[in-house]
Amino acid sequence: MVVRSVTVGTVILAGPVTIGTVIVIGSKNLGTMTVAVPVTVGTALITDKEALLWTDGRYFAQAENQLDPTCWKLMRDGTKDVLSITNWISRNLEKNSFVGCDPELVSINEWKEWKETLEQSDKQLVPVHVNLIDILWDNQRPNLPDKPIWKHDIQYSGASISEKLSKVRSKMREYNVDHIIIHRTDDIAWLFNLRGGDIPYNPVFLSYSIVSIDSVKLFVDLNKLSNSIKKDLEDDNVNLYQYDLFHQQLKIDVHSKDSSDKYCASPSCNYAIQTIIPKKQLVIQDDIVYELKAVKNNCEIQGMKQAHIKDGVALCSYLHWLEENIEINQDLTEYSVAEKLRSFRSEQINYLYDSFETISASGKNGAIIHYTASKQSDRKLTRNELYLIDSGGQYKEGTTDVTRTVHFGQPNNFEKECFTRVLKGFISLASCLFPPNTTGARLDSMARRALWDVGLDYRHGTGHGVGCCLNVHEGPQSIGTRIRSDNYLVPGMVLSDG
Structure with a gap:
């Protein structure tokens, strides 16, 4: 390919053309390629010798399970002894190397940071307007959705x-x-x-x-x-x-x-x-x-409340149904019960569809932060394991995102302790009164403190902004450790808690 003659490394990002973490079927991204990587948030570097994928803690377990180790090397971004992509390039590629990247898939901020870092080690970041993924797709790329606005x-x-x-x-x-x-x-x-x-x-x-x-x-x-x-x-x-x-x-x-x-x-x-x-x-x-x-008006706030009441009815009905059926139905699986939850939501007026792919995870699968049940991984629900359900709905009035972890038998002492400490953090954050100009980073420790007391933690954010009949992940508001110091929380913002 012409591109290969001018670049030593090519950077490819997962995400749609407009920069984000969601996948558009038919858009430029890694996540929908059969031969590529399965996660929806990541950055790949392909050289003439190696193919490496950087992704964060939310996707470590998923990437380990699904990446082909003969093709890809997983780079656990943010962990000890793992170089960032720019530092890896700086140390491993020869001087005066060119690194190509599609400028439509990189933000202005990212491009500036990458360019400055690479120039310090005599590497050059160059825009590649012919996207390599487009070439690989040839004429087999799925058509863009044709749903009306x-x-x-x-x-x-x-x-x-x-x-x-x-x-x-x-x-x-x-x-x-x-x-x-x-x-x-x-x-x-x-x-x-x-x-x-x-x-x-x-x-x-x-x-x-x-x-x-x-x-x-x-x-x-x-x-x-x-x-x-x-x-x-x-x-x-x-x-x-x-x-x-x-x-x-x-x-x-x-x-x-x-x-x-x-x-x-x-x-x-x-x-x-x-x-x-x-x-x-x-x-x-x-x-x-x-x-x-991000700052909802009174109408939107009332709509969000109505959406959560409807969603609460659906979720309570679902958990009651699960409790009644887990003993008598031996064929309840992660996937089948997720479909049942969708049917409960669909009974609500103005329900459109789910707000993200339901995370229905039994036992060890609950440790995979953005787990999706597949034919290979689909587990049966039992009274002997924890069950996590992370799901949400899109309603005309608003958007929801709710996570619950339950056990239909007798949890062990460690499970009880973890559950209790997470609950203490949830209550601490939900009941917190804080002054103006407070950031989500300052509140984050309230959710984690009970876990920190015994040396435990989690590898993801605590809360995020939620749209109103829009994206379930909305900024700039969030609660976590990796957020800007000037992202203040303002009355009218809606956030998830845990």
């Missing part, structure tokens, strides 16, 4: 498009920028009161948007919009473009508008966007819509 009514959103655009433009004037580029699909769905079905479990659609002081552009698959939605958007002065014209139109805008115009892009925008906008015109700043969306 639908209107999220104001009875659920609580604010019109024009009201939201007014808030965005007010912030733009405050930041002294003329245009902002919106790349997150859930930000765009929220701003335009639309929902879709391009990404499994997330009611969003592939899109970009450019909001200017005097205009707004939405880039989307126009075939997925009904005529009535198109008219509503046009009535709000939204100019519609095909999704794949975004980069081309951005170039046109930059060259046709005043050279003093300022464009605001989030550090998490893909690096390809930065290559289009002249340095003097580009302002790298946190996404305005991202932060506005």
Whole structure:
């Protein structure tokens, strides 16, 4: 391949084109390749001698079980004696090596960090616009989803498009920028009161948007919009473009508008966007819509409460059914009972679908943080083992994410102690009163302290933001150790606890 003649190493990331941790069937990612890696969050480095995968603690067990060790070397990111990908490249590739990466799959922040680190050891990071995964797929890549985009009514959103655009433009004037580029699909769905079905479990659609002081552009698959939605958007002065014209139109805008115009892009925008906008015109700043969306209005808060009441009914019905059937039905498996939970949720009015792939894990499988039952791993439920159910639902009113661990027999003393210490942390965090300008990092220790007291811990975050009939994982709010020091918790934000 031409690319191989100019690069010694090629970096490939798991995630969709718009930068994220969810998989779009048919998009550029590692996770949907049969010959590639099974995890949805990871970074691979392929050289002429080795293929290495970096992933974090959530996926260690899964990667160990599913990676072919004759092809891949697992790099347990964040653990002792394991080099980061840039440090590995710096130490193992020859001087003056070129490392290629698709700029549409790397954020502005990541590109900057990687470039600076590699240059210190005389390596060069170069954009490779011909994606190697695309070449390998040839014509066998699954088609993109063709589900229609639908209107999220104001009875659920609580604010019109024009009201939201007014808030965005007010912030733009405050930041002294003329245009902002919106790349997150859930930000765009929220701003335009639309929902879709391009990404499994997330009611969003592939899109970009450019909001200017005097205009707004939405880039989307126009075939997925009904005529009535198109008219509503046009009535709000939204100019519609095909999704794949975004980069081309951005170039046109930059060259046709005043050279003093300022464009605001989030550090998490893909690096390809930065290559289009002249340095003097580009302002790298946190996404305005991202932060506005995180603070729910009264209508959204009430909707989230209603969604959790419905979900609670479904989950209680499910656990009661499990308790009654685990003894008399010897064929209950992780997969079959997850399907039963889905059937209980589907009885609720305005249930759409699950908010993520259900983690139904019996016994040792409960230790795999993002476990998915398969034909090879599917275990039967018994009264002799712990059972973990981590699941959620998408409702028109809101989104849920609930985890429970149960035992239908007699747990041993260690299981009782762990359960009790986790419960103490849950209660401590849920009942905590804290002052303004508090971050999730400061609260995280409350959830872990009872475990720390006996030398125990867990390798994942404690809580994350939750969208309102949107992505089950939403930022910038979160509770954990790996979060920014200025991500303050604000009234109106919704987070999970454990």
